[in-house]
Amino acid sequence: MNQSSGPGARRCLNPRVITLDRLTKVFPAPGGGDPVVALDGIDLHLEPGRVHGIVGRSGAGKSTLIRCLTGLEKPTTGRVEVDGTDIAALDGAALRAARRNIGMVFQHANLLDSRTAAQNIAHPLEIAGVPRAQRQQRVAELVELVGLTGREHNHPAQLSGGQIQRVGIARGLAAEPKVLLCDEPTSALDGSTTRQILRLIADLRERLGITVVIITHEMGVVREVCDTVTLLQDGRITQSGDLLDVAADPHGPLSAELIPLPPAPTGIDALVVNCDYGNSARFRTNDDLIRLAETYQAEATLVAGTIETIGGRQVGRVQLALRNRSGRPISREGLTAFLTELEAAGVVATEVTA
Template sequence: MNMTVLRNTATSTPQVLPGNEATVPEAPNPMVVFEGVAKRFAAGNTGAEVVALNDIDLVVPRGSVTGIIGRSGAGKSTLIRLVNGLEKPSSGRILVDGVDIAGLDERSLRPVRRSIGMIFQHFNLLSSRTAFGNVALPLEIAGVGTQDIEKRVAPLLDLVGLSDKRDRYPSELSGGQKQRIGIARALATEPKLLLSDEATSALDPETTRSILALLRKINKELGLTVLLITHEMEVVKAIADHVAVIDGGRIVEQGPTFDVFTGHVHETTKALLGGLAGMHLPEFLTSRMSQLPEPGSRTILRVIFKGENATEPMLARLGSDLGIEVNIMAGAVDEIAGRPFGMLVVSLRSNEAKIAEAQQFLANHGLSSEVVGYVR
C-alpha cells in the first residue's frame, strides 16, 4: 500500500492529499458506491497514522467491468478489501447493492460476502482437493447438500472449459487452468459482484488473453458486475467498460475506458499509458527534433484517430485536398474497450499558415492533432 505518514491525530488534522481531479460519474442503480471513503492504519506504537485511501468517491455501474489501475502501493488492494468487508473504512460509506457494508458486524456480513465472488493472483486453491472439490468448497461451507453441489459445480466447470479436469489436483494443472478453477469457485455461490485482485499478473500473455475473454464472457452471459484491480493497462484496455486511476490513495481520474485512455489529463495516467503501443514518440525521432522551426525543417504533427475516424484515409485526403506533402514517421492502431484508436506521427513540408489549415482540416473531420516539434 502507498501510505502517507501523518502526525499524531491527537494533536493535528489528518493531511489532505492534493490533486484529486476525479469526479463521480452518475450511474442508475449502481452495484458499488464509495462515498468520501478514507482508510488509515496505525503506524506501530508511535501514535502516528498512515493513510492508505483518502476521499474516495467512486461508482461501479451494475453489469459493468470496471478496472481500478495504479502503481504498486497506490491503494488498490486496500480498496478492494473494503468492498468485501475484510477491512473497515475509517470514514465514509461503501454501498454494495444498496447495503452499507461499513456498518455491518461479522455476522451480518456473511450473506453479503456470499453475493461477492473473489479471484486471486496466486489462485489460492487447496492442494489436497481436486478441481471439483475446490469449486465445491464455498458451497460446502454454506451447508449446501451433495446433490445440489453436483448440480452447481458441474456446469461451472463446463463454463470455464475444464469439465475434463474435475478430478485433477492443482499440481496437475497449468497456471491458466488453476485460475479458471479459481473463477469457477468464485461463481459457486452465484454472486452479483466478482472481484479480481491482479488475477492475470502471474500468467503469460496468451493465457492472460484467454482469462480476460472468459471474464468478459461471464460478464455478458451472467450479467455479473466485475471489479478488477491491476497495474496492467493492457488488461483494462482489453475488457473494462470503465476505469479509475488511483495514485497516492486517491482516485485522480475516472470515466469510460475509451475516454480516459484517449483523453487523459493526469500525469499518473499518462505515465501508466506509456507502455501502450503508439503513446510515445520513437527515440529516433525525438533525438533529431527541435522545438523551434529552422530553415528547411519539416513540422512534426501527432494525429489522434478515435472511434470511427480511426480507419478513415484522412491523411491521403490531406495531401490531395490541400496539396501538402505528408510523410508518415511512426504510428499504431489499437482497440480500446472495443473501439478503434490510433496515433500517427507525420511530417509536413509547408509554411505555418498551411500547417494551421491542415490542423483545421483534421479537426473538421473529428481528428485531434498537435505540433510536437520540427526536424530538418
C-alpha cells in the same frame, strides 16, 4: 448492449451495484509517526453488468479499496455499499452472509493441493453448508462455465497456470455472487493465457450479467476487457470514466498509458507532427488525417503510432511525416495551417522538434 434483455436490463433496474461514498481509510503508522492516508475521500459508482478496471501505481490504495469492498477492512469514514448492502456497517454472521454476494479472484488461486479441481470449487459451498447433491450439481455447472470439462478430477499439480486460474474463478463464482472482485487476476500468467482468462471474464459478464471489478497494473488488461477505468493516485481518484472517453482524452493522465506513443523517429527529412485524434468527431481514422494533409498539398506518411479500436471506434496517437510533392518537408505556413485546422477539429496536434 441491448436494453430490453440480458445484462442491460439489469442495469436499468439497478443503476449502481457498488457505491463508495466519501470513503476514507487512515492507518496508524505501524512504528509511530504520521498516520498513512491510504484512501482519501473516494466517490465511485459502478454500474452492474460491466467490467470495471481500477489501476494505480504501487501504494495507490488499490488493495485497501478492495479490502474495504469485501469488509475485510473497516473504513475510517464513508460508506461502502455493495448491491444495496452497507458492508461497513456489518459484522459477524451478517457480514459473512453479505460476502457471499461478492466473489474474489486473486493473482494466485492458492488451491488446496490435496483436492481435485472440482473439490476445490466445491470448498466454499461446503463451508456454506450447501447439501451434497446441490453442491455436485453446482460444481458441474461451474466446471462447464469456466471451460474445465475433462480436467475436473485433476489435482492442482496436474493443471496449467491458466487452468488453475479457471478453478480460482469458478470458486469465486460458486455462491452465485453479484460482484466478482479480481485482484491482479492475470499478473502471474503469460500473454496468451492472460488473453484466454480475459475472454473468460468477458464471457461470464455476458452469460451471467455479473459485475466485475479488476484491479490491475497491466494496461493491456484494461484495453482488452474493461468497460470503465478508474485511476487511483495517492488514495484519490484522478480519472474515472468509460474506457473510450478516458483513452480518447489526450489531456487525461491515463491516455498516454492506454495508448502509448512510441519514440519519435530520428533523421527523417520531413516535418513530423504528433496527432491524438481520439475524441475528435471529425477524425476517426488515420486516413482522415492523411486526406486532410492532402488538401494542404502535403503527402503524409505514418511513421509511428498506436491505434486501438475501442467500442468499434479507433483511438490513435500517431506521428505523421509531412512532405511536399517533390519529397521535401512541407512549408512552415502549410504546417501551421494544417495544425490549426486539426486543433479546430479537436485533434491534439504538436510538431515534433528534433
